[in-house]
Amino acid sequence: MxxxxxxxxxxxxxxxxxxxxxxxxxxxxxxxxxxxxxxxxxxxxxxxxxxxxxxxxxxxxxxxxxxxxxxxxxxxxxxxxxxxxxxxxxxxxxxxxxxxxxxxxSSFSLAANRMGWSLVRTVCLGLHAAPLTRLRPHLAPDVKIIALLRDGDAVGALGAYLSDAGFGASAVSVLEALGGPRERVTHLRADAVATERFEHPLCVAIEVAGGGPALPLASGRPDDWFETDGQITKQPVRAITLSALAPRPFDHLWDIGGGSGSIGIEWLLTHPTLEATSFEPSPDRAARISANAARLGVDRLKVVTGAAPDALVGQKEPQVVFIGGGLTAELLKWLEGNLSKGTRLVANAVTLETEALVVDAHRRLGGTLIRLEVARAEPLGPKRGWKANYPIVQWSVSL
The missing domain is CATH 3.40.1010.10 (Tetrapyrrole methylase, N-terminal domain)
Incomplete structure (x- = not known):
């Protein structure tokens, strides 16, 4: 040595x-x-x-x-x-x-010192080689963000993005060439930054303000955050499903039958070390999953267009698998034969046929079997009544 x-x-x-x-x-x-x-x-x-x-x-x-x-x-x-x-x-x-x-x-340390911000309470993002949509999960009033940007033109794009998201009132400090003889700090509102010219290298300090919608922190975000053709794990069931999936740092999820991508997206929103691959046989839905993921700041979601189990071959091994649709005896047999011991599996069954599969699998392999029934109050003539969704049978097991 x-x-x-x-x-x-x-x-x-x-x-x-x-x-x-x-x-x-x-x-x-x-x-x-x-x-x-x-x-x-x-x-x-x-x-x-x-x-x-x-x-x-x-x-x-x-x-x-x-x-x-x-x-x-x-x-x-x-x-x-x-x-x-x-x-x-x-x-x-x-x-x-x-x-x-x-x-x-670091630029973050220099920027925090110029702004008088505590780094431990500040979101730090590298947007010099990443899309501005990475900001979306963090946009809420009073949140402080320091972000590296690609170049001076990106400052105008940042202002437009914040304004379009409803946070044009945010205070933006553009910090150029920190620590050097060309250092300059310019304080502006987000909806005004497009009128200025800035030079690389730079970062921005953002104090978020405005009435735009903030993405909730808890699992089970409202359905209207996701573009969908109707194929989506609905909010209450999604919250319970994420709890059953029990994400842990550095886990990789297979979301089989991605639909709108809501499960994979919420999984990734839980922690920055998590990974996920969504498998969806429909090209239109696969494109919609990618668009939803990018818009909500988790463009790292990998989307594979193809049907399981064939589409699973050669993919990075998961620690957790979710089957939201398309469960078959063939798929279940493939998973049992190819997943590593200890892989966590959660399957949601809606039809009688898939319910029979998971009930039999529970008998053979154990785990937890629960039935979820959700009803919402809706108008019924001049009054109100309960409108029930299809019940869900959920099976969770460590293989």
Missing amino acids: SETPWLTIIGLGEDGLKGLGPASRTALEAAEIVMAPPRHLALVGDLPCETQSWPVPFADGIDILLGLRGKRVVVLASGDPFWFGAGATLARHLEPEEWCSCPGP
């Missing part, structure tokens, strides 16, 4: 070499090659060693970097390389003893 790693990742601020600590300076002095985006190379000026621009897209530079093993290499990144930066991506391709990191202050 080498006593000194061949790669040092240095978090660079907008003040260039002035902001570097002793460890970063020592690594730069010993470097044979410095690899960085052109903007970072410009911040440090002329160096005594060889320099190489990191290509675009970023992934194209990884093989180039790995080919430099055996030399002393420095990679320059922005701020803290392990907070929405290049650090974690590079570390996945390296052994622990091959690299070290010298972080600088």
Whole structure:
């Protein structure tokens, strides 16, 4: 094992070499090659060693970097390389003893200090390479958000997005080139930012205000948050189903028979480490699932167009499976034969045929079997009466 790693990742601020600590300076002095985006190379000026621009897209530079093993290499990144930066991506391709990191202050830390905000009570988002819809789950009055943006033009798009969502009254502070000689902070309302010009690099601090609808935090969001053709697990049943699915950090869900995607979407809204794949045989419904997921800020939902069990073959293994529609004896047999021991399975049955399947499966495999009956008060002539939905038989089991 080498006593000194061949790669040092240095978090660079907008003040260039002035902001570097002793460890970063020592690594730069010993470097044979410095690899960085052109903007970072410009911040440090002329160096005594060889320099190489990191290509675009970023992934194209990884093989180039790995080919430099055996030399002393420095990679320059922005701020803290392990907070929405290049650090974690590079570390996945390296052994622990091959690299070290010298972080600088992150944009989030600098922005919070300029704003006087507590970071532990502030939502931090990297929207420089992600859609603005990632904001949607967090939009509620008085929420504070710090978000990295791609470039100056994205500020206008942000203002339009917030205004369209009903939060045009939000206070937006645009923070450009934090920590450097070009630093500038501009305070505006969201519905006014499109009239200004801003320069990269930048982030925004948002104090949400306005009368737009806020997405509830609890499972079982109202049905009208989802576009649907009628194929949807309705709100009360969805809330009980999410409870039965019992999401845990880093779990991966298979949602078989996605319909409108409501189960997979609510699963992902529970925690940022969760993953989900939705399987839907109808192309129209599959497209609607993707659109619902993107609009509600969980575009990471993977949607597979195809019927189970064939569509399940070769997919990333789940820890949890939900069957909301299309349960057959063939599918159940495939799941029993192919899922790992301990996989949690929840199936909702509406028809007598699927109810017979889950009742038999409960007899053979155990688990929990419950019957859900929901009725709503609706007009009945001049008065009101109960209108019942179809009862649901829900089977939950660890295989």
